[in-house]
Amino acid sequence: MNFCSACGEKVSLQIPQGDNRHRYVCDACETIHYENPKIVTGCIPEWDGKILRRKRAIEPRYGLWTLPAGFMENSETNMQGAARETAEEANASIDNMTLFCVFSIAHINQVYTMYRGELVGGEASPGEESLETALMNEAQIPWQEIAFPVISETLKLYYTDVAEGRFNTHYGDIVKQPDGSFIVNYY
Amino acid sequence: MNFCSACGEKVSLQIPQGDNRHRYVCDACETIHYENPKIVTGCIPEWDGKILRRKRAIEPRYGLWTLPAGFMENSETNMQGAARETAEEANASIDNMTLFCVFSIAHINQVYTMYRGELVGGEASPGEESLETALMNEAQIPWQEIAFPVISETLKLYYTDVAEGRFNTHYGDIVKQPDGSFIVNYY
Numbered sequence: 037m038n039f040c041s042a043c044g045e046k047v048s049l050q051i052p053q054g055d056n057r058h059r060y061v062c063d064a065c066e067t068i069h070y071e072n073p074k075i076v077t078g079c080i081p082e083w084d085g086k087i088l089r090r091k092r093a094i095e096p097r098y099g100l101w102t103l104p105a106g107f108m109e110n111s112e113t114n115m116q117g118a119a120r121e122t123a124e125e126a127n128a129s130i131d132n133m134t135l136f137c138v139f140s141i142a143h144i145n146q147v148y149t150m151y152r153g154e155l156v157g158g159e160a161s162p163g164e165e166s167l168e169t170a171l172m173n174e175a176q177i178p179w180q181e182i183a184f185p186v187i188s189e190t191l192k193l194y195y196t197d198v199a200e201g202r203f204n205t206h207y208g209d210i211v212k213q214p215d216g217s218f219i220v221n222y223y
Numbered sequence: 224m225n226f227c228s229a230c231g232e233k234v235s236l237q238i239p240q241g242d243n244r245h246r247y248v249c250d251a252c253e254t255i256h257y258e259n260p261k262i263v264t265g266c267i268p269e270w271d272g273k274i275l276r277r278k279r280a281i282e283p284r285y286g287l288w289t290l291p292a293g294f295m296e297n298s299e300t301n302m303q304g305a306a307r308e309t310a311e312e313a314n315a316s317i318d319n320m321t322l323f324c325v326f327s328i329a330h331i332n333q334v335y336t337m338y339r340g341e342l343v344g345g346e347a348s349p350g351e352e353s354l355e356t357a358l359m360n361e362a363q364i365p366w367q368e369i370a371f372p373v374i375s376e377t378l379k380l381y382y383t384d385v386a387e388g389r390f391n392t393h394y395g396d397i398v399k400q401p402d403g404s405f406i407v408n409y410y
Contacts, residue, residue: 044226113327140300
């Protein structure tokens with residue numbers, strides 16, 4: 037951030053009065069520009085013992101498998117955002133949604149929220165950002181070709197709950213280690 | 224938003240290629256400025272059958288009762304943010320935190336996440352943004368003097384779970400009606 041979005045003058049990093057963090061503050065109009073984490077919201081669409089996966093048609097991680105998910109938009113609920121992403125990326129509707137997991141990923145300033153729900157009619161097809169969609173059972177999941185650690189963790193949790201015959205709402209943190217690997221803390 | 228924070232030139236509302244929503248786009252450098260919901264994260268600190276409340280020392284809702292909560296910051300987890308707000312607003316530490324509820328409030332572009340946890344040592348005192356802190360049992364909650372609908376709903380859920388002798392993780396939407404009242408949808 038170099039310039040004030042309100043007046044167009046230069047901003048500088050300062051700790052505003054009464055605050056304890058550096059913020060971009062306009063040198064002219066003194067507007068404080070806060071930067072906060074973003075929410076990514078998505079779905080595990082279920083049908084006939086399988087779940088809907090999609091292969092990414094965009095960078096990053098072009099050609100790898102993921103779930104329908106994307107940045108939550110203003111003026112929608114978290115759940116509406118998850119359903120919208122499922123419609124946009126997989127031309128699919130999802131019903132009877134329940135919150136399945138919440139992951140914080142502090143090093144990229146994101147919080148992921150993932151819902152389970154019924155894939156209406158079992159029907160899906162690739163949206164603009166997908167190369168392919170597929171209904172997969174656990175044995176069919178390509179564990180070595182998953183786009184993001186948070187998606188691998190969501191799927192591991194999911195199949196653990198399936199094996200235990202009940203679903204909980206889970207909360208965890210995904211923490212990047214100095215060597216580039218990830219650890220996951222559950223609470 | 225009037226000016227580009229990257230280059231300082233004017234922005235205009237446009238639907239970028241491949242998008243379906245209006246965004247502020249820089250007329251000069253073409254940077255797209257996305258605006259997304261913010262997360263408010265907070266706590267229900269528990270001690271000896273009571274919970275910690277705080278009275279707001281800032282606007283909006285100066286002098287009304289709330290829980291420790293505030294905007295999640297970059298580089299922290301959702302749970303760390305809740306604990307940080309509890310420290311800043313009530314000089315209190317919280318332990319053994321579990322996710323209690325997630326509320327979407329689409330008309331103000333916010334998602335609230337609230338955790339339950341143990342108020343360490345039962346100790347608290349007002350931080351800069353608080354006039355007063357108090358440990359209250361259910362009968363002591365000043366239901367007519369609560370700062371925000373989301374806090375009232377969180378407390379109602381909490382005491383419902385207390386009465387039922389178990390705690391779940393809840394998800395709901397708080398929806399503002401045309402007459403200014405609020406309805407809450409649970410899923």
